[in-house]
Amino acid sequence: MILGGPNVTTETFFWKDRVSMEKLSSIFHLREMLRQLERDVGLxxxxxxxxxxxxxxxxxxxxxxxxxxxxxxxxxxxVRHSGQATFYRAIRSLMERGLLERAGSSKAKTYVVRSDLVGVPLPLSDKP
Structure with missing residues (x-):
């Protein structure tokens, strides 16, 4: 039986499907570990x-x-794919939570990351 061209047999098709499933399972487990780590540090x-x-x-x-x-x-x-307004809303939210700070007294768009605060309970935002 030919399933996708002259060299793709049923056996090849199911082998590739199994490999795809294993890859998806690996991605799933990585995502779960990442979500747990993000929970652990409060992100x-x-x-x-x-x-x-x-x-x-x-x-x-x-x-x-x-x-x-x-x-x-x-x-x-x-983050390149986002709109400008979305990007600056995220910056503002991170600043309100204290995770980003303006660099010195600069009003320019320069920041310092407060990595020392990761894992400390984050203040709740005023978002609905």
């Missing part, structure tokens, strides 16, 4: 996009207290 109270912004900002910093520009965060593939 589960953030929206998915807020988590992405925080993690990108943290990942771009080589040292604690390093200043990072919003453009650096915004250009990362994990």
């Amino acid at each position: 589960d109270e953030l929206t998915r996009f807020e988590r992405d912004v925080l993690l990108v900002a943290h990942g771009l910093c080589r040292t604690p207290g390093e200043i990072i520009r919003s453009e650096q965060i915004r250009e990362h593939p994990l």
Whole structure:
């Protein structure tokens, strides 16, 4: 029986299907472990996009207290797809929670990640 071309037999089809299932199972287990880790450090109270912004900002910093520009965060593939308003709402929310701070007295779009606060209970936002 030919299922997808001259060289794809029933046996090949089911073998590929089993490999796909194993890969999906692996992804599922990784996602579950990631969600548990996020819960353990209190990041589960953030929206998915807020988590992405925080993690990108943290990942771009080589040292604690390093200043990072919003453009650096915004250009990362994990958050690049968002609209500008969504991005800055996430920045504002992270600042309200104390996880991001403006760098010094600058009003420019530069921030410091407060990684030392990860794992500390986050203040609740005023979101409905």
